Amino acid sequence: MSEPFYKIGVETTYDFEYGEKKLHSRLRKTKGKSWKYWDIEKNPIIYETNRFGYRSKTVLPPTGDYFVACGCSNTYGYSLHEEDRYSNLIESDTNIPVINLGVCGSGPNFIMMNLFKLLSSGLKKPKAVFIQWPMHMRMTFPTQGRSSYPGRTFLRLTAEDNNRDLDQFIRAGDTVETYSMFSFNCTINFLEQYNLKHISFSVNNEKFFPIKQIERTDKARDDLHMGSNSNKRIANYILEQL
Numbered sequence: 001m002s003e004p005f006y007k008i009g010v011e012t013t014y015d016f017e018y019g020e021k022k023l024h025s026r027l028r029k030t031k032g033k034s035w036k037y038w039d040i041e042k043n044p045i046i047y048e049t050n051r052f053g054y055r056s057k058t059v060l061p062p063t064g065d066y067f068v069a070c071g072c073s074n075t076y077g078y079s080l081h082e083e084d085r086y087s088n089l090i091e092s093d094t095n096i097p098v099i100n101l102g103v104c105g106s107g108p109n110f111i112m113m114n115l116f117k118l119l120s121s122g123l124k125k126p127k128a129v130f131i132q133w134p135m136h137m138r139m140t141f142p143t144q145g146r147s148s149y150p151g152r153t154f155l156r157l158t159a160e161d162n163n164r165d166l167d168q169f170i171r172a173g174d175t176v177e178t179y180s181m182f183s184f185n186c187t188i189n190f191l192e193q194y195n196l197k198h199i200s201f202s203v204n205n206e207k208f209f210p211i212k213q214i215e216r217t218d219k220a221r222d223d224l225h226m227g228s229n230s231n232k233r234i235a236n237y238i239l240e241q242l
Contacts, residue, residue: 004060004121005114006142008103009053015044017104020079020222027223037079037221045081045221055082056100061123067091067098068118070111071132074203075102077231079221084228087130089235094242096127107138112183112190119194128197130238131187136180136208184209199241201234212237 016024028038037043050059055076058066069075069087077085077100087098101114111131119125191198201212203226214234218227226234 002117002121003052004118004123005052005054005101006110006117007052008142009049011049011051011053013046013048015040015046017047017078023222027221031223045079048082054099054101054103056087056098058097058099061099061126062097063124065096065127066124067094067096067128067130068115068126069098069100069102069130069132070114071102071130072106072134072138073102073104074134074226075100075132076104077102077220078104078225080225080228080231084231086231086234086238089232090130090238093235093239098130099126102132103140105138105140106134107140108133108136108180108183108187110140110142112187113142115187116190119190119196125194125196128199128242129191131198131200132234133184133200133202133206133209133211135204135206136178139179180208197242199238201237203230203234 024037024040028035031038033039037045047055048057049055050057052059067087067090069090075085075087077087082088085100087100087102090096091098101111103110111133115129188198188200200209201214202209203214203216205213205215207213214230214237216226216230217233218229219225220227
């Protein structure tokens with residue numbers, strides 16, 4: 001039986017992602033002591049990754065029911081307390097374990113690859129899959145190379161910084177579909193072939209995919225990613241669909 005997920009890092013514990021501490025120091029000067037994340041000693045954010053490199057206490061699918069959450073840094077919970085993530089909120093509400101496969105900087109293709117790997121591994125299928133589709137101009141692949149992020153070993157290509165060659169590559173083909181739309185369609189079709197319930201959504205005004213948009217109502221510690229209230233909105237949306 002093969003491993004159910006791609007390994008993207010190692011098991012480790014740390015309190016700041018790469019470059020996050022400097023950003024927090026700058027934000028403290030403008031936010032003031034009333035800011036929720038001002039005191040990092042009394043209110044630390046601890047990142048704990050499992051042996052696959054994911055920020056998820058559940059490593060392998062349990063024998064009973066379980067859910068899977070896929071996405072980028074907003075699913076991973078960048079700059080957010082673990083208990084405030086939508087995956088943890090759903091786990092607490094349903095009492096069903098949620099395997100969080102969020103990867104910072106992840107592209108739609110990696111979600112497709114990881115779910116294909118899980119469903120072809122021979123392990124028990126999840127009860128449902130939650131997919132936060134990331135920015136469509138990303139491509140992410142597992143690799144053994146070194147990374148500046150703690151516990152991260154993946155290769156990310158992006159066209160967000162006017163990378164025209166990559167942009168043309170992603171958009172190449174005889175149809176209007178991009179590689180990300182190909183990943184999206186393949187994933188949905190694959191899940192439906194397995195008769196597996198799936199709930200898709202996007203955040204941060206990513207309107208490329210024809211799915212539910214969930215607006216950000218507050219921000220995490222980095223003053224950018226989805227905050228705790230926004231994650232509650234995501235959790236509520238998913239629970240309504242379940």
